[in-house]
Amino acid sequence: MENLLSIVIAAVFINNIVLTKFLGLCPFFGVSTRVRNALMMGLAVTFVMSCASILTWLIYEYLLIPFEIEYMRIVAFILVIASFVQLVEIVIRKTLPDLYRAFGIYLPLITTNCAILGVTLINVEVESYSFVASAVNGLATGLGFSLALFMMAGMRERLEISEQPVSFRGLPIAFITASLLALAFQGFSGMVE
Amino acid sequence: MIEEIAVLGSLGFFFSTLLVVMSKRFAVQMDERVERVRELLPGASCGACGFGGCDDFAEALVKDPSLLGNCRLMGADERRRAGALLGIEVKETWWMVANVRCAGGSKVLFDWVGEKTCSAASSLGEGVLACKYGCIGLGDCVRACPFGAIELRGNTPVVDEDKCRGCGLCVNACPRGVIKLIPKDAKVIIRCNSPEPGKVVAAACPNGCIACKLCEKACQVGAIKIENNLPVIDQSLCTSCGACVEACKRKVLVLRFPKPLATPHAS
Numbered sequence: 001m002e003n004l005l006s007i008v009i010a011a012v013f014i015n016n017i018v019l020t021k022f023l024g025l026c027p028f029f030g031v032s033t034r035v036r037n038a039l040m041m042g043l044a045v046t047f048v049m050s051c052a053s054i055l056t057w058l059i060y061e062y063l064l065i066p067f068e069i070e071y072m073r074i075v076a077f078i079l080v081i082a083s084f085v086q087l088v089e090i091v092i093r094k095t096l097p098d099l100y101r102a103f104g105i106y107l108p109l110i111t112t113n114c115a116i117l118g119v120t121l122i123n124v125e126v127e128s129y130s131f132v133a134s135a136v137n138g139l140a141t142g143l144g145f146s147l148a149l150f151m152m153a154g155m156r157e158r159l160e161i162s163e164q165p166v167s168f169r170g171l172p173i174a175f176i177t178a179s180l181l182a183l184a185f186q187g188f189s190g191m192v193e
Numbered sequence: 194m195i196e197e198i199a200v201l202g203s204l205g206f207f208f209s210t211l212l213v214v215m216s217k218r219f220a221v222q223m224d225e226r227v228e229r230v231r232e233l234l235p236g237a238s239c240g241a242c243g244f245g246g247c248d249d250f251a252e253a254l255v256k257d258p259s260l261l262g263n264c265r266l267m268g269a270d271e272r273r274r275a276g277a278l279l280g281i282e283v284k285e286t287w288w289m290v291a292n293v294r295c296a297g298g299s300k301v302l303f304d305w306v307g308e309k310t311c312s313a314a315s316s317l318g319e320g321v322l323a324c325k326y327g328c329i330g331l332g333d334c335v336r337a338c339p340f341g342a343i344e345l346r347g348n349t350p351v352v353d354e355d356k357c358r359g360c361g362l363c364v365n366a367c368p369r370g371v372i373k374l375i376p377k378d379a380k381v382i383i384r385c386n387s388p389e390p391g392k393v394v395a396a397a398c399p400n401g402c403i404a405c406k407l408c409e410k411a412c413q414v415g416a417i418k419i420e421n422n423l424p425v426i427d428q429s430l431c432t433s434c435g436a437c438v439e440a441c442k443r444k445v446l447v448l449r450f451p452k453p454l455a456t457p458h459a460s
Contacts, residue, residue, distance in 0.1 A: 059204070063200060063204070064200070067196045067197075067200050068196070069196055069197050069200060069201075072197055072200075072201060075201060076200075076201060076204060079201070079204060079205055079208065080204075080208070083208035083209075083211070083212060086212055087211065087212060087215055090212070090215050090216050090219050091215065091219055093219065093221055094219035094220075094221055095219070097221075101248065
């Protein structure tokens with residue numbers, strides 16, 4: 001239990017997927033202009049990340065290891081994640097049309113999000129997590145992504161209406177903000193073993 | 194080598210089969226017209242049509258095309274295409290038209306030799322006119338109109354209501370807020386914009402409203418109230434009798450239609 005808690009804290013704060021590992025930067029800048037959109041995207045990413053962690057762990061453990069083809073994990077994982085997202089989209093569209101409308105473009109967008117692949121690879125490769133730990137790590141990393149996206153969107157909404165030098169307007173100030181945010185997150189390092 | 198091909202191949206085959214089966218099982222029956230009508234809607238989901246948003250409105254439209262006139266934001270072209278898609282004839286219907294609330298005639302305080310735009314001329318002091326609220330007549334609204342519906346006659350802009358589509362660009366362009374959008378079926382319009390008391394208006398302009406309340410008294414149905422020193426007309430009560438127009442000594446009120454119009458809202 002303690003172990004799982006430390007995984008959560010590590011994934012959300014210390015090894016934040018965006019601000020420390022620098023994965024998933026595309027949506028971090030693309031979808032962080034409005035808080036509402038950022039939250040929607042965060043929700044979708046969290047959902048897909050948790051499910052992908054579970055799925056890929058099973059595939060890895062019971063398919064790739066027995067056949068001794070672990071080195072094909074990237075291909076296999078991409079296949080699994082893409083199919084899974086597609087599947088979820090089909091099902092949600094039929095069963096929960098409102099949710100489907102709310103997710104909108106974000107769900108298919110996640111298919112190609114490197115953060116998802118990154119988490120699944122970290123689970124089985126870097127950390128060699130157990131099944132439960134993998135699932136928790138997927139969920140927590142998604143939450144960490146949402147947190148980073150939410151903070152970024154909140155700051156960018158305020159930046160938009162504040163006075164800035166012309167050359168900094170738009171993306172440049174967003175990059176600076178992101179770097180300061182990443183620096184701040186460095187303060188968490190070493191908190192959990 | 195064989196194992197990789199076999200495992201990944203079967204994995205791929207499994208997922209593709211699953212996707213095919215699921216897409217058949219969970220196929221969403223959707224009228225393709227809904228999607229196409231939705232694309233023609235503005236997408237602002239403003240709710241003015243009475244539905245939850247553009248998505249809901251598109252679905253309702255396919256069931257009942259006569260609702261098409263409910264959307265106020267749609268452009269003429271989109272409306273016509275949506276009408277063609279839904280199989281109904283679309284008449285040009287516009288809800289609002291621009292109305293210039295000034296008849297001109299205010300005393301001029303000084304000659305303006307700067308740039309010939311209203312915004313420039315109104316930026317110096319309180320403007321070149323004795324009336325702080327009157328039309329300057331340098332045509333910012335004319336330049337703003339994308340439909341060529343406004344032209345200057347003398348120093349006052351005149352709106353061609355056949356060309357006006359009620360987009361409101363002129364309203365934003367006017368630095369003094371002289372132009373307002375009014376319902377297309379408004380019966381009596383006001384040609385003064387000054388909320389100053391009668392004394393001030395009378396000193397500045399022979400055509401301005403001095404809030405004498407003669408129109409308010411003349412109206413048989415109580416459709417006119419003076420608010421902020423200007424008459425406000427309840428168009429739903431107005432019977433187009435013209436009594437107020439006759440009563441007004443300064444010709445501030447103008448009758449637009451000699452007799453009540455049938456409501457033009459239905460498309």
